[in-house]
Amino acid sequence: MSGVQIIAFALCFCGIGAIIAATVSNEWKVTSRASSVITATWVFQGLWMNCAGNALGAFHCRPHLTIFKIESYIQACRGLMIAAVCLGFFGSVFALVGMKCTKIGGSDQTKAKIACLAGFIFILCGLCAMAGCSLYANRITSEFFDPTYIAQKYELGAALFIGWAGSALCIIGGSIFCFSIAENNKTPRMGYTYNRAASAMSIRTKGCNGSADLKMPRAPPKHFDKNAYV
Template sequence: MMHRTVVMYAEIGGFVSCLFGWILVCSTVPTPFWSYSENLGSVMTSSDAFSNLWKDCLSDNTGATTCKGYASMMALSAFLHICRALTISAVITGFFGSVLTLVGMKCTKLGGSEVANARVTFSGGITYLVSGFCGMITYSWWANTIRVQFVNPQFMGAKHELGAALFIGWGGSILLILGGAVLIYFSVKEALPSSSQKRRPGSHTTGRTRRTYMLPRLTLASSLLYEGRQSRTTSATTKMGRAYSRDNFV
């Protein structure tokens, strides 16, 4: 009972961690501050430029912000396409991880047997890990691209800084990975039992069972053999007694 309680609270903690991580990852999708640059000129010409997966924005010193989506999807680089795909994959897998974990946790009692619930929770933990790694790869790759462009003296374009969305995404991805690891650790023993716990033909347990079933047969055979010997001894004694009585009569 104590072990079940510990597992239940661990699953709740892992689920809450993954849920907050997934919310943080989802919040970075519409956030424009993936990268930004400051153009510090005079008071009248200063402006800030920032961009994300979907659009570029420009904000002047008056507070007016103008955003423009990318002109053509086919003209985008493979880097931007892969980052989009990984971010959407992180959001989708995190959603399905939440559904699986809610069904399989011990405190919800929505599933079937203990083994079935553990397997569903294990699947949810794996899905959360995939979501966390997809997000971590996206944000790390984006940050590394910004760093390479910033330190490259031959890069002629605008040099950007790391935006706030990257740090939020890193935090959410770490929560997803940690929560998924906790769910996997506390459900793997019930979801995937070891081979020593399974009954196989010719195993030691089967041999013991066979020996147990053979004991009544051996006992029955011994009793029959003992009764046969006793009956033969009784008949021999009777014959001897009859022979003695006939001789004595003669």
């Protein structure tokens, strides 16, 4: 089970890294080339700032200076992604304590409970990240396919796909943690039979009654005359 837990922890660790990369990225949505008038300039936005670039390689970013003027779905996505990062951190700590290959955490039963808790935390981490990315993507697609929306339309950015991939890895790794503990609890314990020590009398009887390994020499029979005791 230690190898399975190591694989699960590696999946979760990569997923948390992808979630952090998606959270700090500025490419949550990019301008659609189909509706853009100037194709040499594009705009891409994230949770923390808006950026613009051109074909010459010049970029300019402007952070969101206040949270009160930001749209509600961006604030919700911020909260979900930050919650996912925090859950991933605590899940990693619990996973390191509960894994069988580590020497901390107490007895095997205690470590199993901690590892199962880490699996649930990783699953929650993945669900939060997936909800945040899906909420942002839903807003982009609804604006893109809305014929009455006349403002600049955007497409899905690379950060959304990175966030989805990271959340999937966390969910898979957390599920492996939980199922590995369940399989470990279902494994039947090996029974031990207790053989009583053979008594000295039984060993002596066995040796005298025809044991193949212990052959005792027999004394030759003695013939006594009828006047031997007279």
